[in-house]
Amino acid sequence: MKEMWKGNHAIAEGALRGGLQFYSGYPITPQTEVMEFLSFRMPELGRHFVQAENEIAAINMVFGASATGLRSMTGSSGPGISLKQEGISYLSYNDLPAVIVNVQRWGAALGTLDSSQTDYLRDTRGGGHGDYRIIVWAPNSIQETVDLLYEAFEKAEEYRNPVEIYSEAALGQMMEPCEMPEFKERGYDLEWSWDGTDRDHERVDMDQKPIHHTAKFKKIIENEQRWESINTEDAEYVFVALGLPSRVARDAVKRLRSDGEKVGLIRPIAIWPYPKKAFEELPEGIRGFLSIETTDMGQHVEDVALAVKKGFKTNIPVYVHATNQKMPKVKEVIEVYRQLKAGNLKEAF
Amino acid sequence: MINELVFSGFGGQGVLTAGLIFSEMALKEGKEVSWMPAYGPTMRGGKANSVVKFGDEALGSPNMEEIDVLVAMNQPSMEYAEFMKKEGKVFLNSDMIPDDTDIRNDVEVIRIPCVSLAQQIKNLKGANLVMVGAVIKKCAFFEKNFAIETLKDYFKEKGKGNYNEANEAAFLAGFDAIK
Numbered sequence: 001m002k003e004m005w006k007g008n009h010a011i012a013e014g015a016l017r018g019g020l021q022f023y024s025g026y027p028i029t030p031q032t033e034v035m036e037f038l039s040f041r042m043p044e045l046g047r048h049f050v051q052a053e054n055e056i057a058a059i060n061m062v063f064g065a066s067a068t069g070l071r072s073m074t075g076s077s078g079p080g081i082s083l084k085q086e087g088i089s090y091l092s093y094n095d096l097p098a099v100i101v102n103v104q105r106w107g108a109a110l111g112t113l114d115s116s117q118t119d120y121l122r123d124t125r126g127g128g129h130g131d132y133r134i135i136v137w138a139p140n141s142i143q144e145t146v147d148l149l150y151e152a153f154e155k156a157e158e159y160r161n162p163v164e165i166y167s168e169a170a171l172g173q174m175m176e177p178c179e180m181p182e183f184k185e186r187g188y189d190l191e192w193s194w195d196g197t198d199r200d201h202e203r204v205d206m207d208q209k210p211i212h213h214t215a216k217f218k219k220i221i222e223n224e225q226r227w228e229s230i231n232t233e234d235a236e237y238v239f240v241a242l243g244l245p246s247r248v249a250r251d252a253v254k255r256l257r258s259d260g261e262k263v264g265l266i267r268p269i270a271i272w273p274y275p276k277k278a279f280e281e282l283p284e285g286i287r288g289f290l291s292i293e294t295t296d297m298g299q300h301v302e303d304v305a306l307a308v309k310k311g312f313k314t315n316i317p318v319y320v321h322a323t324n325q326k327m328p329k330v331k332e333v334i335e336v337y338r339q340l341k342a343g344n345l346k347e348a349f
Numbered sequence: 350m351i352n353e354l355v356f357s358g359f360g361g362q363g364v365l366t367a368g369l370i371f372s373e374m375a376l377k378e379g380k381e382v383s384w385m386p387a388y389g390p391t392m393r394g395g396k397a398n399s400v401v402k403f404g405d406e407a408l409g410s411p412n413m414e415e416i417d418v419l420v421a422m423n424q425p426s427m428e429y430a431e432f433m434k435k436e437g438k439v440f441l442n443s444d445m446i447p448d449d450t451d452i453r454n455d456v457e458v459i460r461i462p463c464v465s466l467a468q469q470i471k472n473l474k475g476a477n478l479v480m481v482g483a484v485i486k487k488c489a490f491f492e493k494n495f496a497i498e499t500l501k502d503y504f505k506e507k508g509k510g511n512y513n514e515a516n517e518a519a520f521l522a523g524f525d526a527i528k
Contacts, residue, residue, distance in 0.1 A: 004372055004384070113390075174411050175369070175384040177376050244411070251409030327412050 002177040007142050008033035010178055011101055011167065014146035015073055016041060017181050018153050020099075022065035022072040024050040024058040028080045029113050030169035031103035035075065055080040059087030066096040069193030071153045071186065075101030077169075078119050079110060081127070088162055089128030093213075095204070097156030099149070100134070100164045103172040106294075106325035114325035115169035117243055120299035123166055124272040133217055135159070135224060136272045138166040138242040142176040144269075150181050157190060159220055166271060168243050168294070170327065220273055227275035228267040231257060232282055235264030237337065240304045241292040242268045245328060249292050252333040263337065274303045279311035286312070290340060291320045291348075292333060298322045298348055305349035317347035351404035352490065355413060355429055356477070358422025358442070361393040363477030367420065368399030370481055374491045374499045375403035383411040396425060418488060420480050421446060422463075430456065440483055442476070459487060459527070466522040472512075475519030482523025493524065 005013070012034045015023075023042060025035045035051065042049035048070070052058035058074045065072040076084065081102045091098050102123060106116035126132045135155060139145040149165060156163040192202040204212045231253055232238060241249040246267040256263045266278045289308055291301035298320035305318045321328065321336045339345050354371060356364040365386050375382040382403040389395035400413050416432050419439045424446050430439060430453055438457045441450075444464035452458055463479040472478075478500065485496045497520055501513045 002376065004369070004376055004382075170385065170411075173386055175372060176408075176411075177382060247408070248410040248412070251414075254409070327410070329412065330410055330414050 002179050004175045005142050005146075005178040005180075006033065006173065006175045007145060007167065008103065008172040009037045010142045010146050011075070011103075011149060011165065011172070012037040012041060013180060014149035015099065015152070016045065016047070017146070017183050018150040019071045019183075019185050020047065020073050020153070021070040022048045022062070023074065024052050024061040024065070024072075025074050025076060026052050026055045026058050026080060028077045030105055030115075030172050031075050031077045031080075031101065033172065034101060034103065055083035056087065059084040062098050063087055063091055063094075063096060066091065066098045067094075067194050069190050069195055071099075073099040073101065075103065077103050077105050078107070081119065081123070085128035088134065089126065089130050089132060091162050092126070092132040092134060093130065093209070095160035095202075095216075096162075097153065097160055098162045099152045099156060100162055101167065102164060103167045103169060105169050112325060113169065115171070115244070115327065116294045116325045117168060117245070117300070118295050119166070120271070120293070120295060121302070123164055124274070124303070132213065133220070133272050134162040134164050135220060135270065136164045136166050137226070137269060138271050139171070139269070140243050140246045140267065142171075142174070142178045145171065146178055146180065150184075153186070155224075157186070159216060161216065161220070166243070171244055224270055225273050225275040225277050226268070226270040227278040228269060229278055229281075230265040230267070232264035232266065234262055234283060236262040236285065236287050237264075237290065237341070238282065238286060238288075239263065239265045239290050239292055239333075240268070240300070241265065242271060242300065245292050245294055245323075248328050248330055248333060251330040252337065255330065256334060256337060261337070271300070271303070274307060276307045276310055279307040282311065286316055288316060288340060289318045290337065291318070292328060293320070293322050294325065294327060295322045296324050301348050308349075318349040319345050320348040351402055351406065351408065352417050353413075353415060354401045354418045354420070354484075355398055355416050356401070356420045356422075356480075357396075357398035357426035357429055359393075360388055360395045360397040362397070362422040363474070364397050364420070364422060365399045367477040367481050368401045370500050370503050371401045371490075372403070373503050374496060375401070377495075377499055378491065380405060381408045383408050385411040398426070398429070418484060420484065422477070422480070424450065427452065438487065440480055440487075442480070459483065461523060461526055463523065466526060467519055470515070470518045470522055472515040472519045475516055478516055478519035479523035479526070482520035482525075483527050484523075485520075486524045486527040496520070
């Protein structure tokens with residue numbers, strides 16, 4: 001039965017349904033409701049909840065819990081995720097699965113409490129030191145948030161790498177009807193975890209690490225691109241947007257289509273690995289791409305440009321409509337499109 | 350068709366709650382629905398609003414775009430009138446918004462003294478529910494008894510079922526204020 005769920009509570013319950021056993025975190029707006037919910041729900045279910053002394057402690061507790069084979073998660077917003085980067089880098093290097101939730105707010109440093117997507121480049125490039133990546137999923141509805149969390153632990157275990165859920169303040173605050181899946185547990189042994197026996201932990205020798213990691217990330221790039229394409233079959237202009245702005249873009253496409261405009265939408269669901277395949281299957285004759293995002297200078301547009309460069313022989317212009325901390329409106333996107341088509345918009349790439 | 354409703358006022362006037370009650374009604378009728386709140390760091394005072402969208406098709410933007418129904422509980426809420434559709438309806442709290450307030454002339458204005466009406470039935474906190482009743486009668490989004498039952502269930506689930514008689518009275522005061 002569908003019930004109204006608030007985004008942040010749905011993150012928490014979705015993770016629990018997916019088998020979350022250990023959570024450690026430190027409060028920060030707009031993510032606090034996730035851990036507040038878990039703080040009573042996890043003891044209810046006999047699982048482990050820790051409010052750590054800070055973000056760094058939280059991610060390192062996740063490291064330890066994950067090593068022992070517990071399905072482990074931490075969460076924060078932009079500033080807190082910055083503090084966790086060393087831990088995330090260590091998780092990836094040591095092939096430990098974990099789920100990280102980022103409910104984003106705008107800005108560098110403390111920023112503001114406004115909803116935004118300004119952590120795009122950090123989160124899709126690993127975030128910490130070293131040449132690693134984490135799988136990053138960007139839902140655009142409460143139901144999709146839950147569905148992705150439900151799957152996240154298995155994906156993290158499959159590749160032995162962290163998976164991040166890339167949410168936004170507004171997506172955490174809003175409510176929508178949502179169907180919660182049944183509780184599930186890991187039905188298999190990880191085979192490598194530190195379980196108190198002296199079994200082989202499948203640790204990779206230091207000199208083999210570069211080869212091992214390159215292979216791991218190549219495999220993820222090949223297998224884990226995810227996206228949704230709408231009306232792209234005959235499109236002349238393609239919008240590219242993720243998370244909440246993608247819903248605005250979808251409305252704009254619908255309206256423009258009803259006016260006879262040949263526009264389409266690519267919505268990356270995985271933002272790392274970036275869905276380059278979505279661009280490769282586009283028709284010939286596309287005249288421009290427009291990234292619609294709640295960043296300041298345009299971040300996602302860089303990945304759009306890289307994908308376009310790889311997918312097409314001709315130099316198709318890539319534009320960006322970056323609206324800072326303000327969600328674009330449908331009418332505004334339509335107006336930007338008209339300006340673009342009239343040649344009044346300067347291309348970003 | 351998608352309906353866009355905005356409930357706006359000071360924090361504490363129940364504009365988030367009013368939106369949630371409508372969301373529950375839409376959900377119960379099997380519709381697609383989204384509820385998007387906006388409020389400051391204070392629980393009392395400051396601007397607050399909730400945007401409710403519902404309809405039979407998948408919902409796009411959950412944000413304020415083109416409003417069908419604006420419930421304005423205070424004067425500053427009238428700034429959202431600029432986002433209203435032509436022929437949209439604005440329900441204004443005439444106890445707090447003066448009659449000479451400048452309002453665009455292509456929308457229908459419904460003045461409800463929701464604070465006085467709530468006071469008359471000794472449920473001052475129910476002024477938002479007075480508005481809910483008025484919207485239900487005027488717009489007929491949902492059937493009267495269904496709306497009342499949903500409203501009662503909502504408060505009961507919050508552990509506030511004891512106030513249901515008073516809350517129903519508030520709803521009816523608004524419902525009957527529309528002739």
